[in-house]
Amino acid sequence: MTSAPTTPFQPTTGLLASLDLLQVSQADAVLHLRLNRPAKRNAISDALIGQIHTAFLNLPADVRAVVVSGAGDHFCAGLDLSELVERDIHAAVLHSRGWHAAFDAVQYGRVPVVSVLHGAVVGGGLELAASCHIRVAEPSAYFGLPEGQRGIFVGGGGSVRIPRLMGTARMTDMMLTGRVFDAQEGERAGLVQYLVNEGEGLAKGIALARKMAGNSPMTAFAVMHALPRIVEQSPAEGLFTESLMAAVASSTPEAQVRLKAFLEGRAGKVVKES
Numbered sequence: 001m002t003s004a005p006t007t008p009f010q011p012t013t014g015l016l017a018s019l020d021l022l023q024v025s026q027a028d029a030v031l032h033l034r035l036n037r038p039a040k041r042n043a044i045s046d047a048l049i050g051q052i053h054t055a056f057l058n059l060p061a062d063v064r065a066v067v068v069s070g071a072g073d074h075f076c077a078g079l080d081l082s083e084l085v086e087r088d089i090h091a092a093v094l095h096s097r098g099w100h101a102a103f104d105a106v107q108y109g110r111v112p113v114v115s116v117l118h119g120a121v122v123g124g125g126l127e128l129a130a131s132c133h134i135r136v137a138e139p140s141a142y143f144g145l146p147e148g149q150r151g152i153f154v155g156g157g158g159s160v161r162i163p164r165l166m167g168t169a170r171m172t173d174m175m176l177t178g179r180v181f182d183a184q185e186g187e188r189a190g191l192v193q194y195l196v197n198e199g200e201g202l203a204k205g206i207a208l209a210r211k212m213a214g215n216s217p218m219t220a221f222a223v224m225h226a227l228p229r230i231v232e233q234s235p236a237e238g239l240f241t242e243s244l245m246a247a248v249a250s251s252t253p254e255a256q257v258r259l260k261a262f263l264e265g266r267a268g269k270v271v272k273e274s
């Protein structure tokens with residue numbers, strides 16, 4: 001099967017281009033956002049968390065999926081520890097809330113997000129990856145929560161998101177013993193959905209983003225915003241919310257067009273790709 005031609009990624013212009021700690025490019029409906037602080041292993045400084053937040057609040061209107069990756073040998077070394085010293089308790093709680101706002105903009109934004117992971121995915125880097133909807137890992141990726149060793153605690157949403165991916169017991173182990181998971185262990189534990197060969201992560205992430213970009217925006221909304229809330233509800237409430245969301249989604253004009261296309265033999269069948 002031949003795939004549709006795609007335009008090459010081009011650097012974005014305007015506000016997104018002014019974010020100096022990110023390298024942002026776009027091809028068709030896919031935006032690629034690369035953490036671009038390789039000399040500091042993409043450690044997340046106050047400036048970088050602010051830029052991630054700004055980027056996700058200002059996605060171009062034609063973007064329908066985002067890929068997040070890291071420049072250099074590592075995805076992200078987590079919190080910039082050089083900024084942690086001498087922060088008073090009030091500043092510290094506001095700092096953590098700032099990360100929550102930024103990563104909520106990733107998870108609960110308008111479009112789905114894939115992260116492409118290699119090298120260190122640690123501390124706040126793992127929290128960023130956990131706020132994405134899909135994680136692709138290369139064999140070099142490894143996952144750690146060195147907060148336990150640094151005398152601190154996760155503050156970027158890790159205690160909420162990471163146990164929901166891998167379970168509380170595994171996260172407890174990582175934090176108390178410093179256990180590091182390699183890419184295969186990360187996949188087995190539920191952190192990673194796709195394990196690919198070294199150097200193939202970005203292509204896989206972009207391919208997945210292109211698929212997601214082709215979905216109905218209402219389906220993307222339902223999966224991103226309704227599904228995680230339904231999971232937190234009681235079964236009775238969850239089933240009720242599901243019925244409402246299902247009715248909303250199936251009533252959109254786009255759903256009607258897609259259903260008609262299938263019934264008239266013009267839409268793809270469900271196939272297992274090799």
Ligand code: 1HE
Binds near residue numbers: 074082096122145
């Ligand atoms: C940093 C950071 C950082 C590197 N903050 N500067 N995160 C950590 O505890 C992870 C700390 N970093 C590491 O364990 C290693 O740097 C890596 C395994 C990620 C990479 O090792 P390597 O040998 O490739 O690089 P490097 O030589 O250790 O670091 C290169 C430079 O990046 C060096 O600076 P330079 O000026 O001496 O060149 C490092 O100091 C700097 N660097 N990581 C600041 N994290 C919202 S709460 C979240 C809480 C957390 O995320 S805690 C986990 C913090």
